Amino acid sequence: MSARFKGKTAIITGASRGIGLAIAERLVAEGAKVVITARKKDALDEAVAALGGPGHALGVAGKADDVEHQGDTVRTAIDTFGSVDLLVNNTGINPVYGPMMDLDLDTARKVIEVNCFSALAWTQQVHRAWMRDHGGAVVNVSSASGVKPAPGIGMYGASKAMLISMTELLAVELGPHIRVNAVAPAVVKTKFAAALYEEREDEVAAQYPLKRLGVPEDIGSVVSFLLSDDAAWMTGQTLVIDGGVTLTGGAE
Numbered sequence: 009m010s011a012r013f014k015g016k017t018a019i020i021t022g023a024s025r026g027i028g029l030a031i032a033e034r035l036v037a038e039g040a041k042v043v044i045t046a047r048k049k050d051a052l053d054e055a056v057a058a059l060g061g062p063g064h065a066l067g068v069a070g071k072a073d074d075v076e077h078q079g080d081t082v083r084t085a086i087d088t089f090g091s092v093d094l095l096v097n098n099t100g101i102n103p104v105y106g107p108m109m110d111l112d113l114d115t116a117r118k119v120i121e122v123n124c125f126s127a128l129a130w131t132q133q134v135h136r137a138w139m140r141d142h143g144g145a146v147v148n149v150s151s152a153s154g155v156k157p158a159p160g161i162g163m164y165g166a167s168k169a170m171l172i173s174m175t176e177l178l179a180v181e182l183g184p185h186i187r188v189n190a191v192a193p194a195v196v197k198t199k200f201a202a203a204l205y206e207e208r209e210d211e212v213a214a215q216y217p218l219k220r221l222g223v224p225e226d227i228g229s230v231v232s233f234l235l236s237d238d239a240a241w242m243t244g245q246t247l248v249i250d251g252g253v254t255l256t257g258g259a260e
Contacts, residue, residue: 014039017089022099024051026198030224034232036064041089072099073126082133092138094235097127098149102164116163123167143185145235148175152194152250172246179244187243189234194250196222217252
């Protein structure tokens with residue numbers, strides 16, 4: 009691994025496991041210090057240990073859409089590691105499955121609150137505290153369900169489409185010194201997505217041109233690229249990481 013993030017600090021939300029942890033692992037391997045967030049302290053402690061301990065990572069427990077938690081995390085990152093150069097808005101929820109016509113509107117509001125508004129709030133926080141004066145890079149974790157309709161997880165997909173639109177708007181607003189991009193994964197083998205493939209993985213994977221589902225490391229490598237100077241002339245873009253499935257109309 010290179011040391012292209014040496015001297016830089018990243019905040020990654022929802023990173024005690026799955027895609028968020030894989031992103032943190034990749035960034036640490038490339039020299040970054042990381043501050044990871046999630047709701048459960050015990051899971052964060054395990055993740056920090058896996059990332060090499062306090063010299064490389066710090067966990068701050070809290071809810072992603074809690075403004076006080078956001079501010080505390082940003083201040084802790086700066087106090088501990090000296091900067092907040094990189095932000096990955098990875099937290100997402102999908103508490104329901106079924107048709108939009110049956111969706112409880114309070115649940116829909118919560119999905120938008122966590123998947124969209126919290127990403128904006130985190131970006132505002134790091135902008136005010138560090139990036140406005142020093143520059144930086146942001147990656148939002150959207151979804152292939154935000155690129156094409158995904159029956160059964162429609163509100164989740166709608167929120168991820170909104171996140172893509174927000175990515176484009178923020179890229180325009182925050183240039184030239186802050187870049188904002190997004191990734192849109194299809195089904196990745198995580199606990200979060202288990203209901204989409206569990207007990208039928210071969211059947212689901214058969215719909216993908218690459219004949220397999222994603223793994224968290226597939227996303228971590230692309231996020232690392234977008235945060236790095238290798239993507240220095242990219243902003244406002246959403247990279248679909250999907251094994252080719254959106255080309256064929258198969259499951260997302």
